[in-house]
Each structure stands twice: as C-alpha cells, then as structure tokens.
Amino acid sequence: MxxxxxxxxxxxxxxxxxxxxxxxxxxxxxxxxxxxxxxxxxxxxxxxxxxxxxxxxxxxxxxxxxxxxxxxxxxxxxxxxxxxxLRDAPVGELRIAAPVGFSGRPISAALAPLLQAHSGLSLKLFFHDEQIDLIEQRIDLAIRVGNLEDSSLVARHIGDSRMLLCAAPAYLLRKPPVNRPEDLLGLDWLALNSDTAHNPLSLSGPAGEVQKVRMESRVSCNNILAVRHFTLAGMGVSLQPEQEVHEELATGSLRELLPEWRLQPFGIYLVTPRRDAQPAKVRYAIEALRQHLLAF
CATH class of the missing domain: 1.10.10.10 (Winged helix-like DNA-binding domain superfamily/Winged helix DNA-binding domain)
Incomplete structure (x- = not known):
C-alpha cells in the first residue's frame, strides 16, 4: 500500500x-x-x-x-x-427480501415510483415466508413480521397489523355456527408451517376474557398465498394478515370469524444488516416502504 x-x-x-x-x-x-x-x-x-x-x-x-x-x-x-x-443517489442493485404475502400491490406501489425516478437503480426481490440469512444472500433490506430473533440485525418498527380468522362462505355453510372460540375446534385448520399449527390460538374477547384454542392443521405449507387459496377454495379456516385480505373481505369471498375476538397484534419491521453507512438506495427504499406498506 x-x-x-x-x-x-x-x-x-x-x-x-x-x-x-x-x-x-x-x-x-x-x-x-x-x-x-x-x-x-x-x-x-x-x-x-x-x-x-x-x-x-x-x-x-x-x-x-x-x-x-x-x-x-x-x-x-x-x-x-x-x-x-452510492452514498448520495439511489443507484445500483437493490436486493429486498419479504414474506410472500407482500408480493402484491404494497411492494409495487412503494417501489415503482422509486425505480421510475432513478434510472440507475435496479431491483431484485426475494419472497420467502421463511426467514433467510441477509448476510449470506447479500440482502440490503428485509421486511419481517412478528418476533425478531436475530439481535445482530437492525430493525425499524414501522407499525402493527393483526391476523384475522377467515373462511369462505361456502365452507361455513357446511359447518355449525361459530360463535365462541371453542366452536373452532370442529373446523378444518389451514396453517403456515410457522404459525399456530403447533401453538394454541390466544383470543381476547370483548369483555377482556382470554381463551386459548389448540388447532390441529389439516393442511400446512410454507406459503401464505397457498394457505389463502385453500381457504378461498372452501377447504377450511386460516389466519390471514388483515392488510392482505381487504379485497376478499369486501367482496365477500372471505368472511372474518369471531370479529369481536382479537389475536395479539404483530409488528412489521424493516430490517437491515447494519445501521451505519447505509447507501442511498437503502435509505430511499426504507422511506418509500415506510410510507406505503401500512396504507393498504
């Protein structure tokens, strides 16, 4: 040197x-x-x-x-x-990882204007419901939900959402009415591999009471969209992120079960491998995602 x-x-x-x-x-x-x-x-x-x-x-x-x-x-x-x-302008390849459920409109609405405004920026998206190693996969920014276990990462909490108990009307017509949490026990449970398939549902009622129900899954997989498609097909009941099923609930293709009973909200985070010396592409993406993700 x-x-x-x-x-x-x-x-x-x-x-x-x-x-x-x-x-x-x-x-x-x-x-x-x-x-x-x-x-x-x-x-x-x-x-x-x-x-x-x-x-x-x-x-x-x-x-x-x-x-x-x-x-x-x-x-x-x-x-x-x-x-x-790289420090001052969003250029180069931006690598973002997110759960599969974010692969629709929220991501495109946030990032399309950023790409249109900066021709030197390219985007590579990775959608996984399992958490991947950000360092090994050279991920610049990840969207993560729920509990964060890796303390070496830097997480920015941008808001909370909640899971809704959902089923197709056709499925509910074949089953007895669901008025209380214990009525869920007779239903077919469709689950993510990582969700409450192995842990009891903890539901808080309107009077402050809490009931826990252990559901045995009939169908489980590692992709929330697959779980949603099985639910829409009338195969059973599943937990769906509130911000991802607005349209299905509005059109009636899905119905929310026990709306007066709530599950614990979960956090939505923007996660980076480090806090200092963030390139402009990451800073711009963080701001764009912060403004759009919870607007749907």
Missing part, C-alpha cells in the same frame, strides 16, 4: 511540474514529497526524474512509469466517485 501512495505522489509531481506545487496539492511538505520520490526510486532501482535547480524532467523509464501511475490515480478517483454516487 505504501508503494501505491508513492505512485500517486509521483504522478502528482509530474502533473504539477514541481515538488513544491505537488506538496500544496497533497497537503504535504516539499521535503516529504521528495522523500517519497526517493523511496520510490530506491524500491524500483530506476531513476524516474532528472532534477535541476530550474525544473524536473522525466527519464525515459519515468515517462513510461508515469502512464501506469496516472492510471492508478484515475481508477482511485473513479472508485471514490462511485462510492459518492
């Missing part, structure tokens, strides 16, 4: 035409610049400059060597400029 520094000093001396002028540009003393050139010549065992009292001139070897040194300096400046662009 010292040799690279000396090469940069040498290129600056040649560009400026003197040790004194180069020293002013580099913020060094003229004697320190001269010392760097001397060490460079000693390490290469080649004379690079002819020194006279009036001026410096390049030797033949020095002229050839200068071209390479100038290229090194130019590449270093380009690298610095590229870092400045």
């Amino acid at each position: 010292e040799q690279l520094k000396r090469m940069a000093v040498f290129a600056t001396v040649v560009d400026c035409g003197s040790m004194v002028a180069a020293a002013e540009v580099l913020g060094m003393t003229a004697s320190a610049v001269s010392q760097q050139i001397r060490k460079l010549e000693e390490s290469t065992q080649v004379s690079l400059l002819h020194r006279t009292t009036r001026k410096l001139t390049l030797t033949e070897a020095g002229a050839t060597f200068y071209q390479s040194c100038a290229q090194v300096v130019a590449l270093a400046r380009q690298a610095e400029q590229r870092l400045a662009e």
Whole structure:
C-alpha cells in the first residue's frame, strides 16, 4: 500500500511540474514529497526524474512509469466517485427480501415510483415466508413480521397489523355456527408451517376474557398465498394478515370469524444488516416502504 501512495505522489509531481506545487496539492511538505520520490526510486532501482535547480524532467523509464501511475490515480478517483454516487443517489442493485404475502400491490406501489425516478437503480426481490440469512444472500433490506430473533440485525418498527380468522362462505355453510372460540375446534385448520399449527390460538374477547384454542392443521405449507387459496377454495379456516385480505373481505369471498375476538397484534419491521453507512438506495427504499406498506 505504501508503494501505491508513492505512485500517486509521483504522478502528482509530474502533473504539477514541481515538488513544491505537488506538496500544496497533497497537503504535504516539499521535503516529504521528495522523500517519497526517493523511496520510490530506491524500491524500483530506476531513476524516474532528472532534477535541476530550474525544473524536473522525466527519464525515459519515468515517462513510461508515469502512464501506469496516472492510471492508478484515475481508477482511485473513479472508485471514490462511485462510492459518492452510492452514498448520495439511489443507484445500483437493490436486493429486498419479504414474506410472500407482500408480493402484491404494497411492494409495487412503494417501489415503482422509486425505480421510475432513478434510472440507475435496479431491483431484485426475494419472497420467502421463511426467514433467510441477509448476510449470506447479500440482502440490503428485509421486511419481517412478528418476533425478531436475530439481535445482530437492525430493525425499524414501522407499525402493527393483526391476523384475522377467515373462511369462505361456502365452507361455513357446511359447518355449525361459530360463535365462541371453542366452536373452532370442529373446523378444518389451514396453517403456515410457522404459525399456530403447533401453538394454541390466544383470543381476547370483548369483555377482556382470554381463551386459548389448540388447532390441529389439516393442511400446512410454507406459503401464505397457498394457505389463502385453500381457504378461498372452501377447504377450511386460516389466519390471514388483515392488510392482505381487504379485497376478499369486501367482496365477500372471505368472511372474518369471531370479529369481536382479537389475536395479539404483530409488528412489521424493516430490517437491515447494519445501521451505519447505509447507501442511498437503502435509505430511499426504507422511506418509500415506510410510507406505503401500512396504507393498504
């Protein structure tokens, strides 16, 4: 690395035409610049400059060597400029991971305007209901819900949502009325592998009472959209994120069961591997997602 520094000093001396002028540009003393050139010549065992009292001139070897040194300096400046662009403007590839349920309108509504405004930005999305390793997959930003176990990550809480007990009207016509939490026990449970298939539902009633119901799943999978499609097909009851089933509830293709009984809300987080030195693409995406995710 010292040799690279000396090469940069040498290129600056040649560009400026003197040790004194180069020293002013580099913020060094003229004697320190001269010392760097001397060490460079000693390490290469080649004379690079002819020194006279009036001026410096390049030797033949020095002229050839200068071209390479100038290229090194130019590449270093380009690298610095590229870092400045990444810091100050949303450019490059933005890699975002999110649960499958976020793959629809909320993500596109948040990120499409960002992509339209910044032509140097590209987007790669990864939708998994299982949590993936952000470092290993080089993820810039992740949307996560519920409890966060990895304390090494930086999580920004942007709001809360809740899960609703849902079923298709056709399925409910085949079953006895569901008026109390215990009435759920006779129903077919459709579950995510990670949800309450193995833990009891904890429901809070209008009078403050709490009831826990353990549901045995008939169908379970690792994808919330698949669970939703089975529910819409009249195969049973499932938990669905409130912000993802507004349309189905509005059209009547799904009905909410026990609306006066509530499950504990869950947090929605924007998660990054680190807090400091976030590139502009991540900062812009965080703000866009913060404004849009809970608006649906």
